[in-house]
Amino acid sequence: MLASWYDAQGPAADVLHVGDLPDPRPGPGEVRVRVAVSGVNPGDTKKRRGWLGSSMPYQRVIPHSDAAGVVDAVGDGVDARRIGQRVWVYGAQSYRPSGTAAQFTVVPDRQAVPLPDHVGDELGASLGIPGITAHRALFADGPVEGRLVLVHGVLGGVGSLAAQLAHWAGATVLGTVRRGSDLGRVDPAVVSHAVALDGDDPAGAIRSYAPEGVHRIIEVSLSANADLDNAVAAPDAVIAAYGTHADRTELPFWPLLFNNITLRLLGSDDFPAEAKRQAARDLTAAAAVGALTVDVGDRYPLPAIAQAHERVDSGARGRVLVTIPH
Numbered sequence: 176m177l178a179s180w181y182d183a184q185g186p187a188a189d190v191l192h193v194g195d196l197p198d199p200r201p202g203p204g205e206v207r208v209r210v211a212v213s214g215v216n217p218g219d220t221k222k223r224r225g226w227l228g229s230s231m232p233y234q235r236v237i238p239h240s241d242a243a244g245v246v247d248a249v250g251d252g253v254d255a256r257r258i259g260q261r262v263w264v265y266g267a268q269s270y271r272p273s274g275t276a277a278q279f280t281v282v283p284d285r286q287a288v289p290l291p292d293h294v295g296d297e298l299g300a301s302l303g304i305p306g307i308t309a310h311r312a313l314f315a316d317g318p319v320e321g322r323l324v325l326v327h328g329v330l331g332g333v334g335s336l337a338a339q340l341a342h343w344a345g346a347t348v349l350g351t352v353r354r355g356s357d358l359g360r361v362d363p364a365v366v367s368h369a370v371a372l373d374g375d376d377p378a379g380a381i382r383s384y385a386p387e388g389v390h391r392i393i394e395v396s397l398s399a400n401a402d403l404d405n406a407v408a409a410p411d412a413v414i415a416a417y418g419t420h421a422d423r424t425e426l427p428f429w430p431l432l433f434n435n436i437t438l439r440l441l442g443s444d445d446f447p448a449e450a451k452r453q454a455a456r457d458l459t460a461a462a463a464v465g466a467l468t469v470d471v472g473d474r475y476p477l478p479a480i481a482q483a484h485e486r487v488d489s490g491a492r493g494r495v496l497v498t499i500p501h
Contacts, residue, residue: 178277184225187484201250212300213275214241233272242275243299262287265303301469309337310454312415320345328395343466378406398424417441
């Protein structure tokens with residue numbers, strides 16, 4: 176099969192190879208997926224470059240955890256009727272050496288989720304890491320129906336899906352963007368009110384829409400927004416953070432404590448298995464009724480995977496995808 180891999184960590188152009196590798200075979204309880212589109216996440220490129228001193232747990236890594244494709248073979252114990260089924264894939268390279276940047280990938284049966292026929296491959300390849308992270312941030316602390324949910328970075332990969340899932344689940348969604356020039360890109364059908372963080376008083380603007388405070392905060396940069404979050408959180412609110420800019424993040428501890436705020440930190444590779452399965456069910460259901468869309472930024476053929484990684488590392492706007500030839 177045609178695949179991309181790296182044998183050492185480093186810059187994309189230096190370490191990513193493209194060539195032929197043996198076709199994988201599914202083991203017991205596994206399926207093999209013929210990949211059509213592979214999704215590139217910041218976590219994939221961080222693993223490749225050794226972010227925060229991380230090392231390679233395997234001698235060779237085929238990158239990427241997310242994809243859309245078709246099941247073409249099954250291992251022992253898996254219903255053979257799955258062959259020919261369109262699926263979206265999550266966690267392919269989570270604690271495994273071989274991801275989706277290849278013509279074929281092998282994953283546990285439950286990690287190849289049936290994809291409705293009318294849902295496109297680009298959306299399917301964008302549901303894994305960002306969708307499951309968004310779902311966990313929203314629902315780990317209970318339903319959000321009737322709640323006020325603030326989503327920071329509402330135009331980002333996780334943020335946009337979190338806003339759509341919250342709206343689908345019956346919440347009122349507030350969102351933030353970094354610059355006032357981005358406000359016109361926010362979908363008013365999903366986000367009731369959007370606030371630019373470069374405005375004069377973003378906390379006051381949020382409070383004008385939520386005078387009693389917000390119940391859930393989906394946080395992309397805890398170090399940058401900790402004081403803002405404290406200013407707009409309702410008593411007993413949850414701040415669910417999946418990112419920060421400062422490794423050692425300062426918090427207004429006592430005000431948060433007096434408001435009984437819960438701080439939830441989210442690492443997507445290590446979510447409970449049942450939480451991932453529930454997220455997969457809900458993401459598929461929301462996609463099936465047209466409640467989810469993704470902003471696709473750039474598409475690259477597999478031989479140009481290094482450019483795709485460099486685009487993600489540079490802070491790409493929109494989802495970056497790699498198309499797999501067959």
